[in-house]
Amino acid sequence: MARIVIALGGNALGNTPQEQEKKIAEAVPSLVDLISQGHEIILSHGNGPQVGYIEKKLNASADGESTAYFLPECTAMSQGYIGYHLQKGILEELHRRGMPWHVATVITQVEVDAADEAFSTPSKPIGNFYSKEQAHRLMAKDKHLVMKEDAGRGFRKYVASPLPLDIVEKDSILNLLDNEFIVIACGGGGIPVIKKSSQTYCGVEAVIDKDFASAKLAELVEADYFFILTAVDRVLLNYGTKDQTEIVEMNAQQGEKYMREGHFAPGSMLPKVKAALAFAKSKKGRKAVIASLEKAPLAMSGASGTVICD
Ligand SMILES: Nc1ncnc2c1ncn2[C@@H]1O[C@H](COP(=O)(O)OP(=O)(O)O)[C@@H](O)[C@H]1O
Ligand SMILES: NC(=O)OP(=O)(O)O
Numbered sequence: 444m445a446r447i448v449i450a451l452g453g454n455a456l457g458n459t460p461q462e463q464e465k466k467i468a469e470a471v472p473s474l475v476d477l478i479s480q481g482h483e484i485i486l487s488h489g490n491g492p493q494v495g496y497i498e499k500k501l502n503a504s505a506d507g508e509s510t511a512y513f514l515p516e517c518t519a520m521s522q523g524y525i526g527y528h529l530q531k532g533i534l535e536e537l538h539r540r541g542m543p544w545h546v547a548t549v550i551t552q553v554e555v556d557a558a559d560e561a562f563s564t565p566s567k568p569i570g571n572f573y574s575k576e577q578a579h580r581l582m583a584k585d586k587h588l589v590m591k592e593d594a595g596r597g598f599r600k601y602v603a604s605p606l607p608l609d610i611v612e613k614d615s616i617l618n619l620l621d622n623e624f625i626v627i628a629c630g631g632g633g634i635p636v637i638k639k640s641s642q643t644y645c646g647v648e649a650v651i652d653k654d655f656a657s658a659k660l661a662e663l664v665e666a667d668y669f670f671i672l673t674a675v676d677r678v679l680l681n682y683g684t685k686d687q688t689e690i691v692e693m694n695a696q697q698g699e700k701y702m703r704e705g706h707f708a709p710g711s712m713l714p715k716v717k718a719a720l721a722f723a724k725s726k727k728g729r730k731a732v733i734a735s736l737e738k739a740p741l742a743m744s745g746a747s748g749t750v751i752c753d
Contacts, residue, residue, distance in 0.1 A: 444481045445667040449474065450657035452673035453489030453631070454711075455736040456525065458496075464528050466736060470672070471532040473740035475540065478625070485620065485664055486529060489653040490521035490631030495570020495600060497521060514602065515634045515646025522550055522630035529627050546625045552611035552644055553633025553656050559605035565589045567604035567650045568710050572597030594708035595683045601710070603649040607633060607656045611644060613663055620664060632656040654718035661722050669722045669731040670742065671715050676735045678716065678749040680706050692750045695724050719751040727753065 451470070456463045477484050497517040526548030537544045568591070573581065578590040578598035589601045610616065610629065619626045632651030636644035654671060661669045677689040680701065693701065698720045707713040719731035734741075734748025742748035 444483065446483045446485070446664060447477060447668040447670060448485045448487065448657060448661040448664065448666040449670040449672060450653055451486065451488040451529075451736060452671070453491040453493055453521075453525075453653070455672060455674045456488070456493070458492060460524075460528075463525070464532070467528045467532040470736050470739050471536045473743060475533065475536045475542070476740070477743060478537075478542070478544065479540070483620070484625060485616075485660065485666070486625070486627045487629040487653060487657040487660055488525050488529065488627070488631070490518060490525065490650070491567070491569050492571070493521045493524060494518055494631055494650055497524075499570060514648050514650060515636070518631040518634045518650060519550055522548065522634070525630055526627045533625060544625055545623070546627070547619050548627040548630070549612050549615055549619070551616075551628045551630065551633045552636045552646075553607045553629060553651055553659070554609040554611060554638055554644065555605035555635050555647065555649065555651065556608060557637040557647070559603075561605040562603045562647075562649065565601035565603050566710055567602050567652060568593040568599035569602055569650055570600050572599055574598065594711040604632075604652050604710075605635060605647075605649055607651050607659045610656075610659060610663055611636065616660075616663065629653065629656045629660045652714045652718075654714040658718040658722050662725060666722075667729060669719065669729070670739075670748075671719060671731065671733045672736040672739055672742075673715065673733065674735060676738050676747050678707070678712060678733050682706060682708065682712070690749045692752070694751075695720055695753050698751060716751070723751050723753045729753070 457466050494517045530546045533546050582588050590598045593599045616628050632653040633656045635647050635649040635651050679687045681687045707716050722731045731751040732748045738747040
């Protein structure tokens with residue numbers, strides 16, 4: 444039996460509640476198959492698009508307060524929204540199979556360092572995609588807004604993305620696992636907080652990368668495998684060019700070489716590869732897999748995805 448942390452990409456979950464529910468319904472049977480095979484699964488998820496949509500809606504309704512930022516609360520809402528669909532989809536599948544399991548979503552805070560340099564260099568794309576012209580128009584209207592290209596897919600809002608240091612609700616997560624719950628935690632990278640005193644935290648304006656937070660979660664629960672499910676079947680070399688090729692397997696040395704050569708876009712594939720490598724290197728025998736949500740069942744059996752080992 445293996446313990447597997449599975450991180451679902453926010454961009455792979457679609458753009459509307461209906462799309463999200465459908466994509467989750469399609470992915471859930473292969474997740475529950477893992478439980479049937481005797482494995483333990485712990486889930487996390489991204490929130491890049493969703494946290495941006497939520498923030499935009501909130502600010503639009505904030506009575507003319509154009510600088511009303513609510514990113515920690517928006518991440519908390521995205522944990523509820525995505526956790527709800529995951530929890531519902533998994534419970535329905537378990538029920539269909541007559542399997543007596545419990546599922547719980549933990550609203551998770553993740554501690555970051557107030558002095559993290561990431562606060563001065565926005566690196567996390569969130570929300571909708573815009574054309575270059577639209578992005579420049581929006582930035583001209585709001586001098587605090589930073590919009591940049593995201594992996595050749597269009598322009599998006601960029602926010603600070605500090606590194607995760609610690610999972611505040613770690614005892615609750617471990618307790619639920621000890622009691623055989625399927626746990627969904629660290630959604631959207633966790634709500635970013637800084638420590639004020641031993642038990643007091645304060646939310647900060649940022650979105651943590653869920654790949655790094657999920658790697659922390661995988662460390663916490665001592666996972667054997669770490670699956671990162673996104674929108675592409677495999678990690679690519681020469682991404683976006685006519686020479687692009689799929690990577691079936693890479694070790695730490697190869698991964699680091701490819702990173703130096705600039706094959707992985709910052710804010711999208713780069714954090715996944717970095718988090719996968721950190722996990723694979725953390726203990727002998729640990730493996731990470733980057734694969735698509737659609738081909739999750741094939742990735743589970745090794746027929747799709749990129750395997751990252753030490
Ligand atoms: N080298 C690469 N190989 C594959 N995909 C890449 C690469 N570089 C950038 N990407 C982009 O990264 C995306 C995955 O990152 P992102 O959309 O942020 O993931 P998610 O929201 O699923 O966590 C892919 O869909 C692709 O558009
Ligand atoms: N928070 C986060 O990393 O979300 P995505 O995986 O959707 O980018």
